[in-house]
Amino acid sequence: MPLRPRRSSPALLCLIAAGALALPSVPLSAQTAPADKVTESIGRVFGPDLTIDSVLVDSTEVFRISKEGTLLGFAEVRNVRGKERPITYLVAVDTAGATRDIDILVYRESQGGEIANEAWRKQFRGKSAADPLQVGKDIRNISGATISSNAVTRSMRQALTELAAWRAEGRLP
Amino acid sequence: MRPLLPTAILALWAAVPLAAQQAGQMEEERTSLGGYGEVHFQNASGPNTPGIVSVARFVVFLSHQFNDRIAVRSELEVENTKVEGGKDGGEVALEQLYLDYMLSPAFILRAGLVLAPVGILNETHEPPTFNGVERPAFDHDVIPTTWREIGVGVVGTIPGKSGFGYRLYLLNGLLASGFSAEEGIRSGRQEGKEASFANPSLTGRLEWTRPGLRIGGSFWYGGSANQNPALGTGPFDNAVSLLSADARYERGPFSFRGVVATIGIADAEEINAAYGGQVGSRIAGGYVEGAYDVLSALAPASTQRLDAFVRHERFNTQAGVPAGVTRDDALARRITTFGLAYKPLYNVVFKGDYQLRRNKAGAGQDQLFSLGVGYQF
Numbered sequence: 001m002p003l004r005p006r007r008s009s010p011a012l013l014c015l016i017a018a019g020a021l022a023l024p025s026v027p028l029s030a031q032t033a034p035a036d037k038v039t040e041s042i043g044r045v046f047g048p049d050l051t052i053d054s055v056l057v058d059s060t061e062v063f064r065i066s067k068e069g070t071l072l073g074f075a076e077v078r079n080v081r082g083k084e085r086p087i088t089y090l091v092a093v094d095t096a097g098a099t100r101d102i103d104i105l106v107y108r109e110s111q112g113g114e115i116a117n118e119a120w121r122k123q124f125r126g127k128s129a130a131d132p133l134q135v136g137k138d139i140r141n142i143s144g145a146t147i148s149s150n151a152v153t154r155s156m157r158q159a160l161t162e163l164a165a166w167r168a169e170g171r172l173p
Numbered sequence: 174m175r176p177l178l179p180t181a182i183l184a185l186w187a188a189v190p191l192a193a194q195q196a197g198q199m200e201e202e203r204t205s206l207g208g209y210g211e212v213h214f215q216n217a218s219g220p221n222t223p224g225i226v227s228v229a230r231f232v233v234f235l236s237h238q239f240n241d242r243i244a245v246r247s248e249l250e251v252e253n254t255k256v257e258g259g260k261d262g263g264e265v266a267l268e269q270l271y272l273d274y275m276l277s278p279a280f281i282l283r284a285g286l287v288l289a290p291v292g293i294l295n296e297t298h299e300p301p302t303f304n305g306v307e308r309p310a311f312d313h314d315v316i317p318t319t320w321r322e323i324g325v326g327v328v329g330t331i332p333g334k335s336g337f338g339y340r341l342y343l344l345n346g347l348l349a350s351g352f353s354a355e356e357g358i359r360s361g362r363q364e365g366k367e368a369s370f371a372n373p374s375l376t377g378r379l380e381w382t383r384p385g386l387r388i389g390g391s392f393w394y395g396g397s398a399n400q401n402p403a404l405g406t407g408p409f410d411n412a413v414s415l416l417s418a419d420a421r422y423e424r425g426p427f428s429f430r431g432v433v434a435t436i437g438i439a440d441a442e443e444i445n446a447a448y449g450g451q452v453g454s455r456i457a458g459g460y461v462e463g464a465y466d467v468l469s470a471l472a473p474a475s476t477q478r479l480d481a482f483v484r485h486e487r488f489n490t491q492a493g494v495p496a497g498v499t500r501d502d503a504l505a506r507r508i509t510t511f512g513l514a515y516k517p518l519y520n521v522v523f524k525g526d527y528q529l530r531r532n533k534a535g536a537g538q539d540q541l542f543s544l545g546v547g548y549q550f
Contacts, residue, residue: 084205084236084246108238110246111296113278113330114338114382123384134476135519136423136466140384143421143430144297150519
C-alpha cells in the first residue's frame with residue numbers, strides 16, 4: 001500500500017475539529033499513532049516525494065522508504081512501556097542500518113515528556129546495532145525522566161538489532 | 174461541513190497503517206499499576222539510641238487512561254508499615270489523586286490532589302532517584318516533602334526545541350497554626366484532608382531541560398491565616414512566599430544536584446502571638462551534592478552503577494526572626510552525608526550512608542548511620 005506524505009485536507013481538519021468537540025465518540029487513536037502523524041514523521045526524516053511501501057516481517061510492519069526508485073531506508077512504529085503508559089515512537093534507519101532519527105509520536109505519561117525534545121532524540125542519530133545504547137554510557141539521561149529515557153533506549157537497542165537481522169536475512173529487500 | 178465528515182472518516186480509516194492497528198491490539202491495557210518502596214535501618218550515635226528498622230514507605234501507583242486525553246493518576250502510601258488505633262505509628266495517605274485533561278502536550282488541565290511543584294524531591298522522590306537512605310533534611314524542614322494539596326492547574330512541555338516545561342496550580346493554602354521553629358511550614362500543610370480553602374495559594378514551576386541537565390525555578394504564594402480573627406480574614410493574610418531554584422546535571426560517571434530555597438513569613442510575629450510558637454520570619458538554605466560512579470572505573474563494561482556521593486546541607490528555619498523571638502543557633506543546621514548507592518538496575522537501589530548532623534550552636538549534635546533498599550516500577 002503506497003502512502004505519500006500529504007498536506008492536511010480540509011476534510012481532515014474538519015474531522016479533527018469534530019473530534020476535539022466530541023471526544024468520547026472518537027476513540028480511534030487512543031493507543032496508537034495517527035496515520036498522518038506516521039507519514040509526516042517519515043517525511044520529516046527522509047524528505048519530500050517519497051514512496052512508502054509496507055513490508056510485513058513476521059507480524060511487524062516495516063515501512064520501506066524510497067525516492068524515485070532509490071531505496072533510502074526503513075522505518076518502524078514501536079511501542080514501549082514507560083512508567084505507566086506505552087510510548088509510541090518511530091525509528092528510521094538508512095540502508096546500512098544506522099539510525100537516521102527517532103520521533104516520539106505519542107507520549108502519554110504525566111512526567112518525562114522531555115524525551116520528545118530534539119536535543120535528546122538526536123543522540124540516536126548514526127547509532128546502529130553495534131553500539132552499546134545504554135543510558136549513562138552513549139546516551140545521556142534526562143534527570144526526572146529516567147524511566148522514559150531508559151525505556152526508549154532499551155527499545156531502540158532491540159529495534160536496531162531486529163532490523164539489522166532482518167536485513168541480513170534478506171527479509172527487507 | 175456535514176457532507177465532508179463521512180468522507181474524511183473513510184479516508185482516514187483507509188490510511189490507518191497496519192502497524193498502528195497492531196499496536197492498538199497490543200496496548201489494550203488502559204489501567205496500570207506501579208509503585209515504589211523503601212526499607213530503612215538507621216542508627217544514631219549516642220547513648221540509648223539503638224538501631225531502628227522500618228518499612229519507611231510502600232506506595233502503590235494506580236492510573237487509568239479513559240481515552241486519548243483524559244487520565245486519572247493516584248498514589249496510595251503506607252508509611253512505617255501499620256496504623257493502629259490509639260497508638261503511635263505509621264500513616265496511610267493518598268499522596269496524589271488527580272485528573273488530567275490533555276488539550277495538547279503544552280496544555281494539560283489538572284485537578285485534584287497534586288504535588289507542589291517545588292524543588293527536586295517533592296515531585297521526584299522515588300528511592301532510586303535520590304542518594305542517601307533518608308531524604309535530605311532540607312527536604313523535610315525547608316521544603317516539606319511530600320507536599321501535596323488540592324486544587325486545579327495547567328501543566329505542559331513547550332513543543333519544539335526549547336526544552337521548557339511548566340506547571341501552574343491554584344491550591345488550598347497552608348495553616349499558620351501548624352508552623353514551628355524547628356520544622357518551618359511543614360505541619361502547616363493540609364494534605365488534602367478536609368482542607369480549609371480560606372487562603373488560596375498560587376504555586377508554579379518553570380523548567381529547562383537538556384540531555385543530562387535539568388534546571389528549575391519554583392514559587393509558592395498564599396495566605397495562611399485561615400480566618401483566625403487575630404491574624405486576618407482576607408485570602409492573602411499571613412502570606413507565605415517561597416522561592417526556590419534547583420539543578421541536576423549528569424555527565425558520564427559524574428552527577429551533581431543542588432537546591433536553594435527561601436521562605437518568607439511576613440507576619441511571623443502575629444503567628445507567634447496567636448499560637449505561642451517561635452516561628453522564624455525567614456526560612457532559608459540549600460544543599461549541593463556530587464556523586465561519582467565507581468564502577469565506571471572498576472568495571473567499564475558494566476551497566477550497573479555504584480555511586481559514591483557526598484552532600485552538604487546548610488539551612489536555618491530561623492534565618493530571620495520577628496520581634497520577640499531570640500534566634501536559636503541549634504536551628505542553623507549543617508549536615509554532611511557520605512554514602513554509597515549500588516544500582517544493579519536503574520530502578521533498584523541498595524544504599525548506605527553516614528551523616529554528620531551539626532549545627533551552629535554545637536548543641537545536640539550526632540552522627541547517623543543508615544542502610545536501605547529501594548525500588549520503583
